Amino acid sequence: MRETPLPTTGAHAPLFAVLGAHGGAGASTLARWWAPAADTGLAWPASPRTTQRVIVAARLCMPGLTAAADRLREWHAGLAPDGVQVIGLVLTAARPGQVPMVVRRYRSVVAQLVEHVYQIAWHDELLSCELTDLAQYVPFGPQPPRRSRLTEAVPADVHHAGTQIITHLAATRSGAATQPDSERTP
Template sequence: MPASTLQQHPLAVIGGRRLDPTTVTPPHRAASIRGEPLPTTRAHPPAVAIVGAHGGAGTSTLARWWAPAADCEQSWPGSPQTTQRVVVAARLCLPGLIACADRLREWHAGAAPEGVQVVGVVLSAARPGRVPAPVRRYRAVVEDLADHVWEIGWHDELIERELSELAEFSPFDPVPQRRARLTEAVPLDVHHVGSELIDVLACTTKNLIDQHDSEK
């Protein structure tokens, strides 16, 4: 069924668009589930889990770049003891977008663990240069299935850096200089997406609080 024909479920949304599960066919292969709580490796528990739609989606790099994030590899975060808010990560190529759409349909169909909330998608460049037209067209399918779709460009310096060398983004960090080394600051697009992600997470938290207050 084309994504554009899917309908929004009137009761299934808390801070994000959730489609009526009866209108969505889940993929044949479901993602694995991480039963353990997400690790707290920084000063605060993670605020969002980065879930890879496929191998090589860049989850470890994104989780390193964004201090409020945790790498959940290719598994849904199944433990309610830590955050179950999710950003799905994929490469900006046709296989990556198809895998991403599968994970999003899985969530919309209600096949992901209870409590999981997909807040957005991050597409990382698969190569330098222009994105081919077929890839751009299929990107629209992903846009129909997610509230927020962000892009991260190609960064050559990643080839020669270990994860532990990369600088981190934290909320309220100043905008980095355009040509800063990756050991000194995150790239401009990573900072921009990180700032928007923090705003989205703040919105979902407020909506959860408002819903809780209305149910008292």
Template sequence: MHANVIHLHRPVSTEPGRFEPDTVTAPTPDRQAPVRSTPLPTTGPYPPLFAVQGAHGGAGATTLAHWWAPAADTGLAWPASPQTTQRVVVAARDCLPGLTAAADRLREWHAGLAPSGVTVLGLVLTPVRPGRVPAAVRRYRRIVADLVDEAIWSIHWHEELLVCDLAQLAQFTPNDPPPSRRADLSSAVPIDVHQAGTAITARIAATRPKTDPDVSGDLQ
């Protein structure tokens, strides 16, 4: 069922980490994402550095965008407005349906069907339940990883989320020290959320044009 994810080679692209459009099998129109034409909301003191896009409903994009202070929640839609960031982190559940939806979003971007200006930074995966991920899911995850140049960040199962209101969650900002592993969710983000946020902002800093403002300086 997953035989047409991509051609198994990475050609030279004009954009780092991106395939040439004609080497990718694009998702059918009914499986493509909607487009958000309005600017992303600015809920903090600075405009968002990146958007979290759910590959499917229930992907955890809203929680992730709240956890990461530099992020904005773009729902299921591609952010098309150049007035706010068009850097995207795709979010999906770590299961076969979630990974299939994530592959659709990534192939859509590689095929040139996302709005002009969109750049995909990577994929963040959240669990559907506690415990070990099945082998079939792990195998397919390795295939999908090639679509994001191995930039995949996995978030663990956090039982406390079941009884914690979104507004109570602590937030990550760049240059925060690593949190205590015993901290509750209202006083610090989990360490895996901190590590993913650090990796994402480092990826932005490493790939941004030299005319961009300093990433860490934006959030001092």
């Protein structure tokens, strides 16, 4: 568990945290790409002073999916800190090319543990980029150009997933705002 508040690295406090289900899940890269996110590493965000909305990140491979399933089951069992709300799972390609059938099958099993699943493709250019040099997705920003360097614009799949996450967060907030206090879930 991460007891300290998540860092504010941009103009605003983070809207959600990216939790790595395992080492190498891509949480730092995703949190850098999505401006409204914070990297919580491998630890659940336990501080109520910053967001406790979490996107679990994992590689799209059997070890990654197993780790993601374990983290999601922890949350379902009430073993995550009070206030943590898992809002999705992001699966990043473990390599270029087609995903093996056994991995695709297990992905569908793990996907049942969470409401939203986002896919991020393999991006070769990441192998030669520093995190601090990556472009960032800003909510409601324009679609990225088709072919641009990762230092100039986020990839289309990262932009699409970021837009979906922000849209789901907005819908959740507006739905909570219209419910009477007695019906709201913490």
